[in-house]
């Protein structure tokens with residue numbers, strides 16, 4: 001027999017996290033502001049107690065190990081209970097994004113073969129609409145009480161909580177999230193207990209979320225998207241106080257942040273945009289947060305600057321559903337104290353450095369076997385590997401990785417000598433002009449700096465001589481005006497001359513995906529007949 005070491009068996013199951021939180025930080029509060037305006041308070045001990053009851057209730061419904069339970073819900077304490085309760089009965093929680101289109105909702109619930117679906121009353125209309133199409137769902141439970149039945153609290157309330165977690169292998173699945181690509185059906189990414197545990201532990205690094213015992217986190221990133229960046233697990237490990245809001249109204253978030261002593265928050269850039277607008281309209285200061293993690297899409301310069309001037313550490317994070325999701329975080333680097341404010345802002349605009357546990361590399365866009373240098377200049381297709389990176393999509397027949405285990409992210413970027421990742425595009429969107437690559441994202445980021453530009457999207461249009469040339473689509477800010485020539489002139493000192501768009505087109509709106517990102521595919525479809533004149 002192969003010799004093993006002499007340490008204890010300790011299966012990495014995520015129920016350990018809630019056990020730890022309840023034992024070591026049992027009275028740290030979990031506050032929820034519900035959609036109807038009411039508020040409840042529980043704590044880590046309460047979350048564990050309810051998760052045990054929920055696990056019992058699921059088994060009482062006849063669920064078996066490995067069965068999928070869907071949640072269609074915003075951020076709140078009962079959703080948190082489900083994260084641990086489903087895993088605690090050996091099940092797999094499928095967090096469904098309520099913003100998906102009906103055909104996607106149909107596909108993912110049937111594909112995951114969800115047996116139970118637990119939903120917020122706010123999404124009753126989705127349930128009513130989709131019920132006949134969701135053929136595998138046997139039980140519907142509502143997170144809210146009131147006229148909806150059965151209500152979550154009553155359902156778990158029938159159990160006594162006297163229950164041993166269902167055990168198993170640490171490589172068992174515990175959660176599944178679907179990622180809706182731009183083409184084809186959404187794909188399921190199934191996280192394991194072990195991968196989730198390692199990812200959450202990595203999230204505790206000082207270069208990642210950097211929680212302390214006094215951290216109070218209000219995560220705006222939804223629990224239905226990319227495992228809420230692993231925060232419900234990292235937060236449990238650190239025993240922090242959570243403040244959840246089931247609505248994303250900036251007035252509500254602001255009031256909660258001020259009243260509950262929130263120190264940390266996390267969300268996509270638009271969350272901060274809305275918050276800035278709210279504070280400006282009210283003539284009030286931003287909340288005094290210690291740290292704001294921003295990811296999902298690039299955080300613009302003015303946002304980083306404003307938060308940093310407010311004394312908030314900005315942690316610009318990159319990741320994707322397939323990477324659990326954290327890949328890189330932009331915490332302070334070794335040279336941080338010697339940098340000027342502007343240099344710190346410039347560094348924070350990049351996507352940060354890999355947290356311990358994952359490796360990054362870039363390969364040539366023309367030849368994926370050729371690794372590119374980490375010189376801060378050469379761009380390439382970004383690949384990642386590590387224990388919380390996808391190997392194979394749910395029910396897929398083949399691995400999604402290269403033979404040497406790298407997952408191709410579909411992102412394009414450069415890696416700087418100090419390991420900092422700077423994303424420049426998506427492989428599908430980067431524009432090939434005369435054999436050279438133009439970053440559509442850099443053009444967009446530069447264009448939104450123009451005072452009259454509300455939103456900009458750049459796509460490559462076919463060109464007889466150059467293969468493709470950039471065309472910039474712009475939505476003007478209300479009450480402003482400008483010409484295409486003015487925008488090109490504005491860009492002239494910000495990007496290389498040969499990058500300047502061949503045309504600037506003004507549009508009323510730019511299409512977005514269900515997760516709020518610019519949908520270049522829809523934009524291309526909309527302008528399929530476009531010709532460069």
Ligand code: AMP
Nearest residue numbers: 226295296297298317318319320321423
């Ligand atoms: P999703 O799986 O829906 O979370 O989307 C992941 C994708 O979002 C990545 O592949 C990137 O293209 C994009 N993304 C995530 N974080 C960032 C970031 N900090 N800056 C720019 N793009 C990002």
